[in-house]
Amino acid sequence: MQESGRYVYPFTAIVGQEPMKQALLLNAVNPKLSGVLIRGEKGTAKSTAVRALAALLPEIEVVADCPFGCDPGDVTVICGRCRERLEAGEELPRRQRQMRVVDLPVSATEDRVVGTLDIEHAIKKGEKRFEPGVLAEANRGILYVDEVNLLDDHVVDVLLDAAAMGVNTVEREGVSFSHPARFILIGTMNPEEGELRPQLLDRFGLCVNITGVADPALRVEIVRRRAAFEDDPAGFVASWEEEQHRLRERIVAARRLLPQVGISDEMLLLVARTAVEMGVDGHRADLVMMKAAKTNAALEGRTEVTEADIRETAELALLHRMRRKPFQELGIDEGKLAGVLGTHRHAHSHSHEHVHTHSHSHALKSHVQKRR
Incomplete structure (x- = not known):
């Protein structure tokens, strides 16, 4: 799997950090969980896991020329322009697209996030002209906010509103415009750099604290896998594709089953x-x-x-x-x-052994990874 010309480290190859991986998978199956906040020190695979999740998820079908990437198969959540075209009898052009990760910079303003309306054009021409923002780009993808605790509180509030509602509405001078904004919101932060206000913390569906892996054997395995990936990214990714495929199919099946x-x-x-x-x-x-x-x-x-x-x-x-x-x-x-809950809870209530055998020249020793 490639992203912007780069190979992406496989999600299934990440060692440890089971609570983080579980929280990400839950949101991948059900974006209505309203995102996940990952709190942890630097170098604990936060960014790696986010990009790996996007590479893991199946491709989506979009309206080829729609700035919001509307789903042509679901008329209940398409934008106004796509709806007008359908009502006029037009067949919407389709294409497949990899799940996107849209990064939100810490310096982002509200206009950059929600988009802008050209009021002058609306007054003169009587037409709404909308310049899409980050929320439009993130629709049906992953919105990744690194150092979310350093963002302006109002911008965080706007993000969380959109994540909860699945719609972004921009209002200026009595003119309003709405478009779908359904995305998986993932915020990461280092608590040493400051906390989010409790009111904003509560708006994230799930939260996980992560620390560096303390087990020396697992730390060695992390280094081995990372070195193998850097030495031969194509071969390393290929060696994990079978497990990636199994997890991808499991996510797809869970999405279908969830309403039942x-x-x-x-x-x-x-x-x-x-x-x-x-x-x-x-x-x-x-x-x-x-x-x-x-x-x-x-x-x-x-x-x-x-x-x-x-x-x-x-x-x-x-x-x-x-x-x-x-x-x-x-x-x-x-x-x-x-x-x-009436039980002695470990970090996770289930454990399993995970053995992956590599057949490439950079072969790693079979590793038994215990899910916490």
């Missing part, structure tokens, strides 16, 4: 009890826990949420919503959470 996933009153009660006993404010935590559990069930190929799905995803939904004292660091009492 149900959750019982008993499981909803467990979600509510968990939110109350962990001391979170408001009801967003309950909603996100429910959505995340249903998405996890779909990823596991099931149509009913189990207690395991809630255990598996609760921490991702609760971490950034815990009540904190002033200057207290973001964190969660895992022992208390395990007690509420």
Whole structure:
């Protein structure tokens, strides 16, 4: 897989950082989770994972000449111009496109993010002329905001609004324009450089704290794989394509299955009890826990949420919503959470062995990677 002429490090080759990978996969299956905030020190594969996710996801079909990349097969979420063309009997031109990663610079202004309306043209000609912004480019892709904590709070608020609504609306001097803005929002930050306000933290669906891998054997494997990728990127990517394909198919299947996933009153009660006993404010935590559990069930190929799905995803939904004292660091009492859920919770409730054998000249030793 290539992106802008570069080979992208395979998602399935990333060693460790299981909570981050899980949060990304959940959002890939269900963008309505409202994104993920990844908090961690530099050099912990945050950017690598984001770009790897885009390369992993299947190509999408778009209207070839639409600036918003509308889906020609879903008339419920197309832009006004595409709708007008369809109503006029025109057949929309189609093409396949790789999932995009759109980077938002820290210096971005609101106009750069949402786009601009030419008011003078609207007054003189009676026509709306819209210059698309970052949200238009990110529609049906991934919007990646590195150092999101350094962005202007108002710009972050605009991003989160669009992520939640799936629509971007620009209003200037009584003139308004709307277009679809459905994207996977991924924010990364180094907590040492400052925190997001609690009101903004709460708007991210999921949150994960990551640190460098401490296990020496895993650190060696990270170095080996990275060196092999740099020495022969084409060969390294090819050696992981089978596993990439399996995970890609799993994501596609989960997307199809998700609308059929149900959750019982008993499981909803467990979600509510968990939110109350962990001391979170408001009801967003309950909603996100429910959505995340249903998405996890779909990823596991099931149509009913189990207690395991809630255990598996609760921490991702609760971490950034815990009540904190002033200057207290973001964190969660895992022992208390395990007690509420009635089980001793490891970092993740399931583990499996992952063995990958390389057959190239840069072959790495077979590695057993334990998912936490």
